[in-house]
Amino acid sequence: MCLGIPGQIVSISDAEKKLAMVDVSGVQREINVACIMPEGGKVDDLIGAWALIHVGFAMSRIDEEEAAKTLEILMQLGEAQAEIEAMRDGKAAMEEAS
Amino acid sequence: MKYTDEFRDPAAAKAVLAEIERLVGVIGATADAPIYIMEICGGHTHAIFRYGLDKLTPTGLEFIHGPGCPVCVLPMSRVDECVELAERPDVIFTTFGDAMRVPGTRKSLLQAKADGCDIRMVYSPLDALELARRHPDREIVFFALGFETTTPSTALCVQQAAAEGLSNFSLFCNHITVPPPIKALLDDPHMKLDGFVGPGHVSMVIGLEPYEFIARDYQKPIVVAGFEPVDLLQSVLMVLQQIRDGRAEVENQYARIVPAAGNPVSIAACEDVYEPREKFEWRGLGEIDKSGLKIREKYAAFDAERKFGIGYSKGNRQTPEPEDCGCGDVMTGRIKPHQCPQFGKGCTPEQPLGALMVSSEGACAAYYQYGGIRPEVEPAA
Numbered sequence: 001m002c003l004g005i006p007g008q009i010v011s012i013s014d015a016e017k018k019l020a021m022v023d024v025s026g027v028q029r030e031i032n033v034a035c036i037m038p039e040g041g042k043v044d045d046l047i048g049a050w051a052l053i054h055v056g057f058a059m060s061r062i063d064e065e066e067a068a069k070t071l072e073i074l075m076q077l078g079e080a081q082a083e084i085e086a087m088r089d090g091k092a093a094m095e096e097a098s
Numbered sequence: 099m100k101y102t103d104e105f106r107d108p109a110a111a112k113a114v115l116a117e118i119e120r121l122v123g124v125i126g127a128t129a130d131a132p133i134y135i136m137e138i139c140g141g142h143t144h145a146i147f148r149y150g151l152d153k154l155t156p157t158g159l160e161f162i163h164g165p166g167c168p169v170c171v172l173p174m175s176r177v178d179e180c181v182e183l184a185e186r187p188d189v190i191f192t193t194f195g196d197a198m199r200v201p202g203t204r205k206s207l208l209q210a211k212a213d214g215c216d217i218r219m220v221y222s223p224l225d226a227l228e229l230a231r232r233h234p235d236r237e238i239v240f241f242a243l244g245f246e247t248t249t250p251s252t253a254l255c256v257q258q259a260a261a262e263g264l265s266n267f268s269l270f271c272n273h274i275t276v277p278p279p280i281k282a283l284l285d286d287p288h289m290k291l292d293g294f295v296g297p298g299h300v301s302m303v304i305g306l307e308p309y310e311f312i313a314r315d316y317q318k319p320i321v322v323a324g325f326e327p328v329d330l331l332q333s334v335l336m337v338l339q340q341i342r343d344g345r346a347e348v349e350n351q352y353a354r355i356v357p358a359a360g361n362p363v364s365i366a367a368c369e370d371v372y373e374p375r376e377k378f379e380w381r382g383l384g385e386i387d388k389s390g391l392k393i394r395e396k397y398a399a400f401d402a403e404r405k406f407g408i409g410y411s412k413g414n415r416q417t418p419e420p421e422d423c424g425c426g427d428v429m430t431g432r433i434k435p436h437q438c439p440q441f442g443k444g445c446t447p448e449q450p451l452g453a454l455m456v457s458s459e460g461a462c463a464a465y466y467q468y469g470g471i472r473p474e475v476e477p478a479a
């Protein structure tokens with residue numbers, strides 16, 4: 001939960017709500033990019049950027065090398081797997097019958 | 099030094115380790131009179147055990163594992179209140195998966211789910227917000243916990259819910275902040291601390307200023323650190339260099355991620371939505387002044403405490419810890435995890451008694467997983 005995970009922003013899904021699609025090790029989901037909005041507020045400039053993602057929020061832009069290094073450490077700690085599993089669980093939670 | 103082979107840069111790690119060893123000697127620390135360095139963040143605790151850094155560093159250096167694992171410091175009474183909320187038929191209770199197995203006095207959230215409560219493990223508070231849009235006839239409560247790294251996510255969700263006029267979304271707010279427990283530990287006369295390894299991702303949000311009091315008022319060094327083994331070792335070395343020089347400063351080893359001023363958007367959102375509680379209970383540490391956050395009056399409609407008439411301020415809800423549970427003593431460094439009478443016996447990662455055994459970021463769980471200490475199977479009587 002606290003360590004987050006690196007991901008690459010692939011598209012903008014809702015510019016007004018500052019939501020974007022991100023790819024984390026092949027798993028895609030929607031995240032909020034309000035905390036890393038570029039100067040001038042052009043959200044499209046984020047496409048292709050790497051970011052550290054915490055519970056669905058991009059918290060810091062990082063470069064690709066840092067992203068790869070961070071992912072490797074998180075894999076060794078078992079945290080990356082847990083994070084990706086949590087993303088899948090999150091999807092399942094939306095579909096559960098209530 | 100088998101672990102260093104696995105490091106990204108073993109040569110760098112060995113060089114830093116050699117310098118740590120030399121400095122510990124220069125300072126004159128020994129196994130009997132060691133330097134005590136606290137790593138505050140649970141992620142760092144996990145990494146220290148995973149890479150065996152506690153074994154690679156000299157005996158004159160002791161790591162004290164700090165209170166930086168939000169799941170580990172969650173009081174049982176708060177879990178009880180989660181279960182209370184989840185038992186309401188109109189509620190869909192949403193939570194990070196990490197909180198599911200934390201024991202309450204009655205049951206954990208996992209047990210409550212098995213008993214039929216509508217509890218959903220979500221990845222993000224954004225998922226809870228989406229559930230609120232999809233189920234206008236249900237109350238969606240999100241269990242907001244975590245330090246400053248997760249606080250902006252829930253603050254931004256409350257702002258979004260307000261903007262959309264969602265009336266069925268609320269937070270059960272249990273957010274806590276890093277600096278107050280550090281102050282409490284420094285004020286504890288039993289605590290022996292010579293310096294700190296500061297949290298990386300919390301600092302990415304809040305910046306460096308909130309730690310200034312540690313250097314200024316307590317004359318202790320603190321170095322904000324990354325999560326790679328070499329990051330951690332370098333940070334320890336920087337703390338030792340300060341001790342050798344008689345300096346006490348806030349330094350940033352993780353500048354590639356941590357800007358000195360933090361993240362301004364996050365800070366503004368948290369400031370808008372939250373204010374400090376007068377005090378908040380930490381499992382194992384007791385009540386600490388200004389250490390928890392509550393939702394401001396202007397967002398009262400999104401506060402599950404106000405909405406459902408429960409919460410921290412409602413009477414005395416403090417609950418005693420289970421008998422023989424040593425979490426408090428471990429967290430203040432008085433004992434090592436395996437010295438707790440319940441370690442590996444009444445308390446295991448599968449059946450946690452104390453919270454430090456629940457999360458992989460808890461000192462006891464990390465010790466259990468990597469410490470090489472396993473419970474002896476007792477023959478059946």
